[in-house]
Amino acid sequence: MKKFILFDNDGVLVDTEYWYYEAGERALAEVGVALDLEQYLKDMAHGLGTWHQAALAGVDDVTIDRLKIVRNVYYQDSLRTEPIEIDGVLDVLDELSKHARMAIVTTSKRSDFELIHADRGILRFMDFVLARDDYVRPKPHPEPYVTALERFGADRAETLVVEDSARGLRSAVAAGIDCAVVHNEFTQAQDFSDATYRIRALSELTEIVRR
Structure with a gap:
């Protein structure tokens, strides 16, 4: 689990x-x-x-x-x-919060991130956020995810990364963490052969987390 x-x-x-x-x-x-x-x-x-x-x-x-x-x-x-919402995200996070602690690890600059999440309701489910300003070497380097593990005091075997890009996947793999890649039309042609899981939607995460 x-x-x-x-x-x-x-x-x-x-x-x-x-x-x-x-x-x-x-x-x-x-x-x-x-x-x-x-x-x-x-x-x-x-x-x-x-x-x-x-x-x-x-x-x-x-x-x-x-x-x-x-x-x-x-x-x-x-x-x-522009419409940037992804349908069902809040419902999925609400369900996942019953089983796991969650955080965001992003390459977004803090100013962009805060604009995105000004009134979206997602952050209430997160223990913390690591933005681009919070680490030295960005993805695909493992530093962002290693930093998040340290912040949680988490074991790699108990942790799951959720990504949509090859850059993020490479970062997770280099950090030694299982990674679920969710389908994204924009990045779908990238190489995800190293992913632990390939999913069509975030709703599939609950089953993965509870295994």
């Missing part, structure tokens, strides 16, 4: 993955660079993203720093205006 669940945020608890990509795509378009989605998803698995393609296209560091600000504005606007 799993006593601790560590959730990724984007693409697992809220449907934000596409909007982050789209914000970067819009920012790069301002300097005439097209952000290739297929390459973006491949880069993402290795902890890279928008600015890797920008650098390869010859965009200088000063311009990239400016475009990051532009991207962040676009992204936060989407977080305020």
Whole structure:
């Protein structure tokens, strides 16, 4: 039986993955660079993203720093205006809270995370949140999940990670924790062969946790 669940945020608890990509795509378009989605998803698995393609296209560091600000504005606007809820999340968390303690381990910046969860009701089920500002080396490095284990004082065998991306899966595997990958249309083509479980929806977690 799993006593601790560590959730990724984007693409697992809220449907934000596409909007982050789209914000970067819009920012790069301002300097005439097209952000290739297929390459973006491949880069993402290795902890890279928008600015890797920008650098390869010859965009200088000063311009990239400016475009990051532009991207962040676009992204936060989407977080305020686009539908990012995933149906049934609160009901699943309510059920899981009867069997396990839960936390969120995300690569989101704290400012974006707080905007996402300003009035969503998800955080009441969580013991704590680790955002990008709370560790040094991001996913796919194991540090985020190792840090969460230490915060809980949890044993790896009693813990389950829930992810939707190859980057997050690699982080969990490197930390030695079982990982359930939930289906996400945006990341579905990535390599999840190392996942302990593949699930279509979060509602399947209750059975896994209670085994």
